[in-house]
Amino acid sequence: MMPSEKTQGAFKKNTSGKRLSTMIMNDYLDLHRRASEGAFVVWIAIIVPAELFGGFENVVYAVPESHAALCAGKGTGPVLCEKAEGFGYSTDLCSYARIDIGTAFDGGRDSPTFGLPRPDLLISNTNNCSLLVKWFDVYHRAWGVPHLALDIPFCYENQKERDFRYIMDQFGTLISTIEEMSGQRFDLDRARESVQLSSEAFKEWKRFLSFAAHRPSGITAFDSFVQMAPILTSRGTRRLVDHYRLLADETAEQVKNGIFPVPDERYRLLWDNIAPWHQLRKMSGRLAGLGANITSASYTYCIGALEGEYDPYEFDGNDPLAWLARLQNFSVCPHGLNLRGKAMNEVIGRNAIDGVVFASNRSCKVYSLMQMDQMRYIREELGIPCVMIDVDHADVRKYSEETAFTRLEALLEMIGA
Amino acid sequence: MQSFPDSLADLKSQGHTLIGCFPLYPPLELLHSFGLSPVVLWGLRQDITHLTRSDRHLQPYACGVARSLSEFVLSRGRELxxxxxxxxxxxxxxxxxxILESSLDRHGASIPLFRLHIPAVPLSRxxxxxxxxxxxxDLIGELEKFTGRSFSAQTFLNSTELYNRQRRLSRDLERLAETGRIRFADCSDILLSAGRMSLDDHISILERTVREFNGRAPGHQGVRIMLSGILPPPVALLDAIERTGLTVVANDIAALRRSYDYLPAASADPGAYYRDLYRNHYPCTTILPSADSRLETIMQTVRESGVQGFIFVGEKFCEYEYFEIPAVKRMIEAEGVRTLELEIGMDDALNLDAYQTRIEAFAEMLCHETRGSRRDNDAV
Incomplete structure (x- = not known):
């Protein structure tokens, strides 16, 4: 059954959707403009604390992973991957990296944002995955651009004091490097303001996600995948807070008025892994047709919380660097099985989840190579039905819709039984 | 040769306390100084052919090193x-x-596990x-609790000296292979056997072999090639390389040259010793701050060793290696060196014919070019 217009509500260009498109477009235009006017340009890995750049007068940042996700969502993933493969990069490498390398070494052609402005400094890190360091090294070698890597120790338990101090020291190096290279002075108060705004934005983000607890859910995880984009382009800004506040308000209003993305929701699912950017509309629509809604996702509920937690980690107004350092393990990849299980357990309870979809993603080993045990824990300890499907977050050539849906339908049958 | 599990069983029966180390460059000296016998869990592919336990925990796109290591720990770990x-x-x-801990726990087969985070930023900071x-x-504290021994600076110093002895001998043996006095396949086999025996025994074997082959005349030199990768290729491929007229005169293999090339100064201070070792380690794709020096080192080796062909022995799904291959390839091809990329996965160990054909074709091309270039030189 094809989904009705009503079930596709999440993807209608409502106010927040239109606002999001405008915001992302403006962010990329602004990035290119400021870079052309002489701003100091850094390329960062997703979890690099972009709020720090708010402490400088004229530093702009671009996030290659985010740009790659955008390309995948707009359908140019395969053509850009193929370019990287043509330059000798293996098809087994992360598809974000291949998209980005394909874009960068072909002058931004086929990118919806015309690529990214050439960086003055590359800042990678090891927390989401240490391959980001290898990926950024590619540009460092090709263009001679300095590359600074942040090393964030993996958390098997909650972040240790010694690791926190180590991260703080590295922030010091990061700041002094930018000061030296850009000739700009770092202003801690300005950075504090950015951090305050990010903390507020994360609270609003969690308020938006909280509508997944409603039955039927006020949101789909696909909404959260799409709406997380400005966290990567507008972090530490007032416009991000305003956007998420309006998004949460608007969602509240829709729930109040009985408007739901999957009105005949019979199955409430949780998604574990990066979003399948090339499948957002197709997958959500087809699931909605089956009365299923992926209401929650570990990829988006982890934002703004400490490792293994759900609620946002609020800024106390003191040291902004300390807040950023403490949050460095928030995304799922830099923490272990027990912490991942703890957060997932919390969300399953809060949002009355019926089943979990583990998206085994060959482009992201760090996210995926714990899922078989995670799945065993959820199924055996919590008694929640689970399924594992094969995806690639950005390379549609490595995804089979029918194979995935055969398994998803089996999950729904299991839940129904 | 004995299988890896049988070798460890022998060591156990001789009273060794075995600590299985994840690759690639664990702090062997420190573990050894506590009376433990460290064995690095790689190169298990020929002995671990079924992955029944590992496949319950890891997807097939994990590399063969991780999958065979997991299989070994889950199936024989508690016993060995x-x-x-x-x-x-x-x-x-x-x-x-x-993953391993929870599975072992579930089966009532827990094994104490020690962890270390080595900075992935320059240790010059x-x-x-x-x-x-x-x-x-912190690791020393944990080892003291586990072994019931106190850390001894003198014992640590002794361990560092022993490991440096092993490194020197490993380099000597490799040089014998470069001059054709010993086959590279045999050299590689002896070097990898470090993971199957006690340090003392391995040093004895190295000493004996180096002594024996040192006296031999240099062997026939074929076309000079270099290997690069995490592990050396399977013996059948090393045989094919040599059979087709190629001589391995240098390598950039993690389990070989990268492991023993740098000799840190022997020291009684573990902090100072490991700062030196990890800061100045032979460059490796997994030692992130060594990225810049890696290309320079490879280029220097290619030039100094007169390498004419370069074979990448890709470990399937090892993205660390694959991110660097295009840059290395471009760099050495610009020097006129021919390259061949092989990719060896977990399922390939028993099906090597296609690789042998590719090696034969590569060798044929190199030998043809070498003969052509000799003729040109003679004509001049």
């Missing part, structure tokens, strides 16, 4: 290992400890060096 050690060598390995010191101190 007294402890496990891991450090943040790569993303796949950092995900394994809890004082805070990184301090952090490593702190982690080493």
């Amino acid at each position: 290992l007294d402890a496990i050690f891991m450090y943040n060598a790569c993303d796949t390995l950092r995900n394994l400890p809890e 004082p805070f990184a060096s301090d952090y490593l010191n702190e982690r080493i101190r």
